[in-house]
Amino acid sequence: SQQGEEDPQALSIQEGENATMNCSYKTSINNLQWYRQNSGRGLVHLILIRSNEREKHSGRLRVTLDTSKKSSSLLITASRAADTASYFCATRKVTSGSRLTFGEGTQLTVNP
Amino acid sequence: GAVVSQHPSWVICKSGTSVKIECRSLDFQATTMFWYRQFPKQSLMLMATSNEGSKATYEQGVEKDKFLINHASLTLSTLTVTSAHPEDSSFYICSAISQRETFGELFFGEGSRLTVL
Numbered sequence: 001s002q003q004g005e006e007d008p009q010a011l012s013i014q015e016g017e018n019a020t021m022n023c024s025y026k027t028s029i030n031n032l033q034w035y036r037q038n039s040g041r042g043l044v045h046l047i048l049i050r051s052n053e054r055e056k057h058s059g060r061l062r063v064t065l066d067t068s069k070k071s072s073s074l075l076i077t078a079s080r081a082a083d084t085a086s087y088f089c090a091t092r093k094v095t096s097g098s099r100l101t102f103g104e105g106t107q108l109t110v111n112p
Numbered sequence: 113g114a115v116v117s118q119h120p121s122w123v124i125c126k127s128g129t130s131v132k133i134e135c136r137s138l139d140f141q142a143t144t145m146f147w148y149r150q151f152p153k154q155s156l157m158l159m160a161t162s163n164e165g166s167k168a169t170y171e172q173g174v175e176k177d178k179f180l181i182n183h184a185s186l187t188l189s190t191l192t193v194t195s196a197h198p199e200d201s202s203f204y205i206c207s208a209i210s211q212r213e214t215f216g217e218l219f220f221g222e223g224s225r226l227t228v229l
Binding site for chain 2: 040
C-alpha cells in the first residue's frame with residue numbers, strides 16, 4: 001500500500017468541534033508535512049514537522065509525530081465551515097531527496 | 113508565501129492534439145519542480161521530477177514520450193501532453209521547491225484541468 005495513509009478517509013463534524021486526522025507511513029523520513037486542498041484547487045502547505053520533533057503548533061493546528069509508530073496526527077481545533085477541504089499528509093523519505101510521497105487524504109466536511 | 117503560477121487553469125482539446133501546461137515560480141528560483149496527476153477524489157500521483165537544465169526523471173509507468181517535460185529556466189517548467197486521448201483527461205498539478213530550501217515545503221500551482229474530447 002502507498003506510504004502515507006490517512007484515516008479516516010472522510011470525516012464530517014459540526015462547526016466548533018475538533019477534527020483529528022491520522023497518517024501512517026512505512027519508511028524512515030526526514031520530515032512529514034500536511035497540506036490542504038480545496039476542491040478543484042492546488043495544495044496549500046499547512047505545517048512541516050521534522051523527524052526529531054514530536055509536536056508542532058500553528059494557530060488552530062496541532063501536529064504530532066511518533067517516529068517509533070511511524071504515525072502522525074493533525075488536529076484542527078474549533079473547526080469552521082471554511083475548514084472543509086481534503087487534507088493530505090506527505091512524507092519526505094530519507095532516500096528520496098526532495099520528493100514528497102502523498103497519502104490518500106482525508107475529506108473533512110465541517111457543517112455550519 | 114512563495115507563489116507558483118500554473119497556466120492554463122483548464123483546457124479542452126480534441127483527441128490527437130497536444131497541450132502544453134506551464135508552471136512558473138513567480139518570486140523564487142526553483143531548481144526542482146514536480147508534476148502530479150490527480151483523479152477525482154484521489155490523491156496526487158507523482159508523474160515526474162523536473163530539474164533545471166537536465167532531463168526530467170519519470171516515475172515508473174509514466175510514458176516520457178507522452179508527457180514531455182522541459183525545465184529551461186529556474187522559474188519555468190512545462191508539461192506537454194502529446195497526442196492527447198480521452199484517458200489523459202485529468203487534473204494536472206505542478207509544484208516547486210525553493211532553491212534555498214530543498215527539504216522544505218512545496219509550493220503548488222492551482223492546477224490545470226484537461227478534458228480531451
